[in-house]
Amino acid sequence: MNRSIFVGLIVSGLFLAALATLRAELLAIAIPLVIYLLYGLRGAPQVLDLDIQRFLSAERVYAGMPVIVTVTITNRGNTLPELVVEDRISSGLSLSLGAPRHLVLLRKGEAYTFSYTVAGPRGGYAFESVCAEAGDPLGLFRLGRTFHTTGQLFVFPKAARIKDIPIRPRRTRVYAGSIPARLGGAGIEFFGVRAYQSGDPPRAINWRASARHSVGRTATAHESLFSNEFQQERVADVGIVLDGRQRTNLFGGGRSLFEHSVLAAAALSETFLNQGHRLGLLVYGSYLAWCLPGYGKLQRERVLHALARAQVGESSVFAGLEHLSPRMFPVESQIVLISPLTGEDLKVLVQLRARGYQVLVFSPDPVAFERSILQPTPAVELAARVARLERDLLIRRLQRAGIQVIAWDVARPFDQAVRPALRRFQVPQHLGGII
Amino acid sequence: MTLVALIITIILSTGSLAWGYAQAGLDGLARWILIFGALWLIGLWRRLAWFSSWGLLAAVFTAGLGLWLEVSPGWLLAGSLFALLAWDLTEFRHRLSLAYFDDDLAGLERRHLLRLSLFALGGLTLASIAMIARLQFTFEWAVLLALVSALAITQLVRWLRNSK
Numbered sequence: 026m027n028r029s030i031f032v033g034l035i036v037s038g039l040f041l042a043a044l045a046t047l048r049a050e051l052l053a054i055a056i057p058l059v060i061y062l063l064y065g066l067r068g069a070p071q072v073l074d075l076d077i078q079r080f081l082s083a084e085r086v087y088a089g090m091p092v093i094v095t096v097t098i099t100n101r102g103n104t105l106p107e108l109v110v111e112d113r114i115s116s117g118l119s120l121s122l123g124a125p126r127h128l129v130l131l132r133k134g135e136a137y138t139f140s141y142t143v144a145g146p147r148g149g150y151a152f153e154s155v156c157a158e159a160g161d162p163l164g165l166f167r168l169g170r171t172f173h174t175t176g177q178l179f180v181f182p183k184a185a186r187i188k189d190i191p192i193r194p195r196r197t198r199v200y201a202g203s204i205p206a207r208l209g210g211a212g213i214e215f216f217g218v219r220a221y222q223s224g225d226p227p228r229a230i231n232w233r234a235s236a237r238h239s240v241g242r243t244a245t246a247h248e249s250l251f252s253n254e255f256q257q258e259r260v261a262d263v264g265i266v267l268d269g270r271q272r273t274n275l276f277g278g279g280r281s282l283f284e285h286s287v288l289a290a291a292a293l294s295e296t297f298l299n300q301g302h303r304l305g306l307l308v309y310g311s312y313l314a315w316c317l318p319g320y321g322k323l324q325r326e327r328v329l330h331a332l333a334r335a336q337v338g339e340s341s342v343f344a345g346l347e348h349l350s351p352r353m354f355p356v357e358s359q360i361v362l363i364s365p366l367t368g369e370d371l372k373v374l375v376q377l378r379a380r381g382y383q384v385l386v387f388s389p390d391p392v393a394f395e396r397s398i399l400q401p402t403p404a405v406e407l408a409a410r411v412a413r414l415e416r417d418l419l420i421r422r423l424q425r426a427g428i429q430v431i432a433w434d435v436a437r438p439f440d441q442a443v444r445p446a447l448r449r450f451q452v453p454q455h456l457g458g459i460i
Numbered sequence: 461m462t463l464v465a466l467i468i469t470i471i472l473s474t475g476s477l478a479w480g481y482a483q484a485g486l487d488g489l490a491r492w493i494l495i496f497g498a499l500w501l502i503g504l505w506r507r508l509a510w511f512s513s514w515g516l517l518a519a520v521f522t523a524g525l526g527l528w529l530e531v532s533p534g535w536l537l538a539g540s541l542f543a544l545l546a547w548d549l550t551e552f553r554h555r556l557s558l559a560y561f562d563d564d565l566a567g568l569e570r571r572h573l574l575r576l577s578l579f580a581l582g583g584l585t586l587a588s589i590a591m592i593a594r595l596q597f598t599f600e601w602a603v604l605l606a607l608v609s610a611l612a613i614t615q616l617v618r619w620l621r622n623s624k
Contacts, residue, residue: 028551031513035520042524050527050536054520057541057583061548064579107568109558128559130568139560162575164551 029165032062065165073170074102077155079112081176085329087183091121091144096155099136105159106130110137112155118145118178145180147287149334152176181329182284184291185440189300190447194261194383196357202260202301212255221250229253260301262318264354265290266346267332268364269310271339273391280398282389283337285435286363289387292439293361294328305353306331309346311338315353346373349382357381365391368419375426384428387443392416393434461569462556465576466549470500470515472604473542477522479600480535484526493522504550512550519543537587538604545576580608 036058043051075098082093096112111126123141131137153176158169197204209216218234234251267290268274274283290306297304298321305318306328316331318324354360360382364370378384392412399405420430433442474497481490496518503511520543523536552572559565584604 035517039520039524046528048527050533051524053533053586054523054527054537054540056586057537057544057579058520060582061544061579106571107555109555123562124560126558126560127563128555128565128568129563130571160555162572163548164555 029062029065032058032165036062061163062165065161065163068106068161068163069166070103070105070159070161070168072102073105073157073159073168075099075157075170075172076101077157077172077174079152079155079174079176081152081178084177085179085181088147088180089144089183090180091142092178093140093142094125094152095138095140096125097136097138098131098155098157100131100133102133104130104132106162107160107164109158109160110155111157112141112152114143114152115145115148115150117148118143118150143178145178147180147182147284147333149330150178150180152178179330179333181333182287182291184295185288185438187292187296187440187444187447190293190296190385192261192263192359192361192383192385194263194357194359195381196355197259197261198303200260200301201258203258204261204302205256205258208257209254210257212257214256214258216254216256218251219254221252225252260303260320262305262355262358263297263302264305264307264318264349264358264360265294265297265328266360266362266364267306267308267335268362269308269335269337271310271337273365273367274337276391276395276398278398280394281337282365282391282394282435283335285389285439286365287332287335289363289389289433289439289443291329291332293363293387294332295325297361298322298325298328304328307353308332308335310336317353346377349377354382357383359383359385362386363389365389366416366419366423368415371419371422374423374428378426378428386423386428386430388420388430388432390416390432390434393436397436461566461573462549462553465573466504466546466553467501469542469546469549470497470504473497473515473519473539473546474500476535476542476604477519477526477539480526480531480539481529483535484529484531486529486531489529500546509550509554512547516540516543516547534587538584541580541583541587545580548576577608577611577614580611584608 036055039051039055039058043049043055077099078097080095080097082095083090086092094112094114096110098108098110100108107128108131109126109128114120114125121142121144123139125141127137127139129137153173155172155174156169157172158167160167193204205212205214209219218231221230221235229252231251231253235249238249238251267286269283269286274281274286276282294304294306301320303318303320304324306314306316308314308316308331314331314335316324316327319327349360360377362374362384364386366386366388374384374386392409395412396405396409416432420432423430431443431446433439433446435442474493478490478493478497481487481493496515500511500515503515520540523540526536526539527533556565556568559568
């Protein structure tokens with residue numbers, strides 16, 4: 026019950042009793058209560074006129090890094106003898122130092138500043154409001170107000186560094202990059218020999234071929250010359266597809282493979298963008314989260330923001346992947362899927378491959394992950410063996426369909442686990458052998 | 461500091477009421493009032509914040525009943541006044557628990573206790589007038605008044621020194 030109402034009821038009771046019994050002494054007992062009530066009423070805040078500023082030491086950090094939040098409250102109204110102010114922080118963030126709630130006396134025109142430190146796991150956190158509640162000196166009358174503020178903190182997954190990811194999509198873009206484009210021009214790798222053209226540098230002339238071709242022929246000097254041609258290297262379209270399906274990622278005890286997949290996506294996107302590729306991201310969990318293709322640092326920010334917000338969810342959209350938008354993932358571009366994989370994914374991936382996409386799958390090993398969290402009983406061992414066989418069979422089927430699969434045990438860091446696999450990676454023979 | 465003040469007010473509240481009842485020859489009721497005071501203190505120890513509201517209600521009711529039973533009004537007024545202060549301090553303790561340890565808790569406590577001390581002094585003055593009017597200004601009453609006055613003046617001096 027409201028305190029002022031409680032005191033008021035007692036006073037009313039005493040007044041009624043005094044009237045009923047015609048005893049004035051009862052009024053004397055009520056007098057201190059009345060004075061108490063009036064004193065509280067006199068100091069009751071009429072309006073909360075506060076100016077609230079919040080400053081975050083960083084708005085984008087990597088997981089686990091502390092962020093200092095500084096809040097300054099300026100009182101533009103009358104003196105507030107007891108002001109409780111609380112900066113509402115998201116439940117995902119943990120407080121490591123200080124407190125977001127304070128009780129202060131704030132005089133007219135005075136400012137009060139407090140700081141606290143938070144840290145949190147990957148995610149996007151909004152600082153939307155600051156709650157203030159002022160009261161009279163006796164705490165009888167309280168006035169609360171929520172001040173809406175702006176502020177966002179993004180905690181990004183910390184990406185491991187991967188030097189190079191060998192991909193070779195059929196289609197490349199016009200800009201120079203690192204993917205052999207199967208087109209003659211400026212480059213490093215030998216591509217072929219063609220007739221000399223005016224303007225070719227002398228060191229490009231293939232003297233051996235020119236000499237062999239000119240034997241027994243009468244021709245002008247230009248007609249008997251041949252130049253070496255090199256393979257152009259260009260950037261490619263890369264689409265990362267991150268599997269956020271609940272049924273593939275969540276295991277007993279609330280443990281999830283998804284965080285490992287997100288870290289892998291961050292590392293891969295960092296590497297692809299560093300190589301100059303045009304990168305797009307699709308996260309499919311409870312809904313489809315698109316990050317349209319783009320280049321450079323801006324795209325890296327977009328991708329990191331999307332990864333920070335990525336959540337596991339349940340939907341059946343994976344089946345729709347076979348109808349990928351060509352705007353998002355141009356046909357014959359490279360698709361990198363990060364998924365623990367299930368048997369039903371085989372058909373979808375094979376269809377993608379049939380549409381001309383180069384598909385590379387990074388698959389966190391769900392069998393090893395689940396086995397590591399279960400007690401090693403004979404039944405678990407047997408089940409793990411069966412699951413392992415099924416998974417190996419699935420991976421072989423995918424590989425037979427021309428899909429490159431790199432499986433990694435999440436007990437090891439992503440970069441360390443996949444580096445050897447990337448090094449010995451084989452590209453299908455019809456695409457040019459080892460890369 | 462608040463806790464000490466709270467315990468003192470509970471003791472003074474139930475003590476004043478019990479003393480007044482005992483003076484009027486109602487020893488049985490005085491004993492029950494003291495038992496209630498002990499329960500209130502246990503409630504405080506067990507952090508039962510709602511007990512203070514019942515304490516205030518019971519104190520005011522006992523004071524009203526005392527008037528009916530011809531108990532000296534000064535003690536009754538003091539009993540209800542200190543019960544009000546105990547109720548206030550219980551809530552104030554709760555409000556302080558919302559604060560961070562780095563806040564100026566000592567300042568808040570000091571200011572609040574000063575207010576309550578002056579309030580208690582004013583209330584007792586009123587009660588004194590009531591007792592003088594009924595010619596019941598006894599030695600025990602003078603001791604209580606002196607104690608509360610000393611407490612209020614100490615708080616006032618501390619506040620003045622700090623505000624300088």
